[in-house]
Amino acid sequence: MNITEVIKDKIESNQTVLTEFESKQLLQEIGISVPVQKLTTSKEETISAAEEIGFPIVMKLMAEDVVHKSDTGAVKLNLKTKEDVDKAYDDLMSIPSQEEKKISVQKMADEPITELIIGMTTDPQFGPALMFGIGGILVELLEDVSFRIAPITEYDANEMIHEIKGFPILDGYRGKPKADIEAIVEVLMKISDLVTKHEEINEMDLNPVFIYDKGLICVDARIILKKD
Ligand code: ADP
Ligand code: MG
Numbered sequence: 001m002n003i004t005e006v007i008k009d010k011i012e013s014n015q016t017v018l019t020e021f022e023s024k025q026l027l028q029e030i031g032i033s034v035p036v037q038k039l040t041t042s043k044e045e046t047i048s049a050a051e052e053i054g055f056p057i058v059m060k061l062m063a064e065d066v067v068h069k070s071d072t073g074a075v076k077l078n079l080k081t082k083e084d085v086d087k088a089y090d091d092l093m094s095i096p097s098q099e100e101k102k103i104s105v106q107k108m109a110d111e112p113i114t115e116l117i118i119g120m121t122t123d124p125q126f127g128p129a130l131m132f133g134i135g136g137i138l139v140e141l142l143e144d145v146s147f148r149i150a151p152i153t154e155y156d157a158n159e160m161i162h163e164i165k166g167f168p169i170l171d172g173y174r175g176k177p178k179a180d181i182e183a184i185v186e187v188l189m190k191i192s193d194l195v196t197k198h199e200e201i202n203e204m205d206l207n208p209v210f211i212y213d214k215g216l217i218c219v220d221a222r223i224i225l226k227k228d
Helices: 003-012 020-029 043-053 082-093 154-162 181-197
Strands: 037-040 057-062 075-079 102-107 114-123 127-134 145-149 201-211 216-218 221-225
Touching (some): 003 020, 003 221, 020 057, 020 102, 020 221, 037 043, 043 057, 114 181, 127 154, 127 181, 145 154, 154 181, 181 201
Antiparallel strands (some): 037 102, 057 075, 114 127, 114 201, 127 145
């Protein structure tokens, strides 16, 4: 299914929240890199998906009523063997949920320079607004984020990245490599384009995006559509 079909399908079935799996499918379609991911419904399927993807892998419970996955133990990181997968599967299946449970099996991404948060919210007056910040306490405690109303230019995207207080973390802080700023600019532009073309999208949360000296990868995402 392409973006338009996914969105249409959700709206027709009166749903507004795309799962992490669907959200990342959509991001991949607009050229934003995400880990290889497969959706499974049994232990056997999960084990073969893990072997196909290649260890280490991550397993997450996908159920509509499990939103903050790590708070409920629904994220199992760095699984390295078939035995790890076997045990993680049982753990995930024991998490209470009223919904049908599926597992997202995904490639474990390499350790980043830092985690980023890239988002979009709809302002009742100005429409879609893009958000950028560095993950962890910088966003949670210090609210060190920048905003721009979409559509943005590359110049705006660069400003958004450079104006946060935590920018030195991306610029070779304490001997760490410099982050690929161009890759962040590209993601901001792609999201700006997407939300400008698709007014049905109410909210997007790419949290986190792993940033490297070359490239980036979005490991968790959530897209919410407008009601009716
Ligand atoms: P939550 O719903 O709690 O936000 P996430 O899917 O963001 O769950 O997973 C929690 C954390 O696990 C992420 O912030 C990230 O640090 C790590 N993580 C998630 N998916 C991957 C992955 N594919 N590779 C590496 N780390 C991951
Ligand atoms: Mg997350």
